[in-house]
Amino acid sequence: MIGTSAFLGIPHRRIATLLDAVAPEPGSSGRSAESEALEARFARAVLSTMIEPGDTDAGALMGALGPIEAARCVVDGVDAADLLARVGADPSSARQRSRLTGALERWRARGSAEAGARALEMAAHVHARLLAPEDAGWPQGLPSLGAGEPVALWVRGDPTRLERLDRSVSLVGARAATGYGEHVAMESAAGLGDRGFAVVSGGAYGIDGAAHRAAVASGHVTVAFLAGGVDRLYPAGHSDLLRRVGDTGLLIGELPCGSTPTRWRFLMRNRLIAAVSGATVVIEAGHRSGSLNTAGHAAEMGRPLGAVPGPVTSPASAGCHRLIREYAATCVTTVDEMAELADPIGAGRDAGYPEGADPDSPDGVVLSAVRAGRGGDPEDLAHTTGLASRHVVAALGRLELAGAVRLTGRGWEAAP
């Protein structure tokens, strides 16, 4: 299917090779793909070198033309008036023409087809994948086209873990965390992991780092959204930690490899953290902390927002108290309260459900095994039931919320 033709001046054959190395699933793109699918993926890689996160002009262009034509317009150059006419807008509006001309110049100045090719090579070098909205693993809950949808996501780590975002909690907070805040972050991350939740955060010093670290240490999946390329492990002091997050969980960025984080990119990254998870919990935040930005995104998007209280004498908790007072954040004090915030429907759905549980569902199988005294740790249960251990962990989380099982000093047991 791949001929000798080219797209944006890059031969299809080279594009196929580049995309093959960053395919989210083997065979999902690359040599075997239709040339239109191939061009669409490559267009996203190119546009991702050109467009800052949250650029609504770019969203409008992609919405009107699709990625392939949008990339052609920017790379090959097009007159703003012609473009306006093509998308059905008024080509004689000076204001619209001037705005679009400015956007085209801005995008063209930042990236290129060759920059897209280089970003793909750099991604392949760190075993990162290119994820597009049409891919199966694209996280639920991200902003849609027109509302700031990312052009693409760049992902390091086993892409099958992306489905874990469906049951996840974002734990965020101040870089200048206190011992109290870090303690709460670590207990929360480990406890949420025990209940089958993936922990999402931003990889920063302080609360973020404590949350990732505890999740990794207790063998749970954790996801770090980075403000730059996923090949740039920022901050430098967290490069070892972030490497381990990538090995056992996921590193995800909206910017292509090679991009450095900027203040704007941190703020835009925060919207992804708020968007992908079932709930956002702020553990510590000063009165004007950047974590309040993440919280603001969560509230704007109607996502459940929690804040952990702390001593009123601690400035590091002032932002959390402000969220509770002024933004109607839920005061959360335990892992169970965080889990309930993220999955109230699950908690409701599962209440009283174990009795009539489908014995062939993962929950039914796990519950039967636990009731038969085959509890212990999730690995034992995975062995006994033949289920993947992440399905066992998720089932235990749901069963615990439903009050059917509980974690004791001897491992998982049926609740009395």
Place this chain on the structure above:
Amino acid sequence: MIGTSAFLGIPHRRIATLLDAVAPEPGSSGRSAESEALEARFARAVLSTMIEPGDTDAGALMGALGPIEAARCVVDGVDAADLLARVGADPSSARQRSRLTGALERWRARGSAEAGARALEMAAHVHARLLAPEDAGWPQGLPSLGAGEPVALWVRGDPTRLERLDRSVSLVGARAATGYGEHVAMESAAGLGDRGFAVVSGGAYGIDGAAHRAAVASGHVTVAFLAGGVDRLYPAGHSDLLRRVGDTGLLIGELPCGSTPTRWRFLMRNRLIAAVSGATVVIEAGHRSGSLNTAGHAAEMGRPLGAVPGPVTSPASAGCHRLIREYAATCVTTVDEMAELADPIGAGRDAGYPEGADPDSPDGVVLSAVRAGRGGDPEDLAHTTGLASRHVVAALGRLELAGAVRLTGRGWEAAP
């Protein structure tokens, strides 16, 4: 006007002498009073020896007959059926008859006219006063007749301070307080005092004691509601503190002198603490703390309820977090937030008000003096303005909330 007649077997002359010694204002009762007013006051003293706080049967009887006839019925003895007929109820209802017979026996067994006379003597001995609902100083906000109105209040301390309850905050919390809780209680009490609020509490160990102690130490009025007689300074370890509260503020009890506190009386005392103040703030409380009872009364009566957050790792803050999560208590973290909770109308009313303030109002006079550089401390201002120092303190509190004055290292100054 006082003849040789008697009431409940006690000569009017003796009643007049007894009441004179416990009159809230000179001449407001006693020898100069009409015999009906005299009998009503004495009836309340007698009934207060017979009726447990919150007894709704007693409230119904007082409502139907008034205190004089109610006391006569109980002391002289009356048939339940006759009494039911007198109050317009069905004398043939066996259930009602049996309930009223039980109540009459219960009351007669507990007190007597002579016990009322003794309670008055004991009150006079500690310079306590008898306060009735018809007295000018009767606190606003107390439950009304039929809703558990106290038969009487017994008050130690200058009764003119009773009007300070009109601008007050109740600070309550666990006996098993932590250093954090006591610190917050002390800062809150001192700060509320500085803003012209009286601090109400229950005299107990822990949070209550810290609040009273800080108010006394910073020269502010504080009011302790006791669960027994105001001659019983309970707990014993707080007898010195409570004596000082009585000297500079008020000790108030619903039970007559000589009464010991019981579990029921603590719970009923809590309803008074919640009722008399502009807001109730729980500073620390365990998950099942008695302070939650006070908070429950406040919520039931529609009074603003605040809770101070603390570390989620501290069991002493668990009750506060529960109030915020489950009872929609306001999360309060500063003295200003407590003041706003207690007096939102005042804060609103005073916003921007100083410019057009009536120059002859206390606030206008105080503001003029402060603006003329005659600020300093409230005693100086009282001297300069000729106002009572408690009016100066209240005016400063309102003016500070309105942003017109501020407290600096050099005393009170006009805000820039």
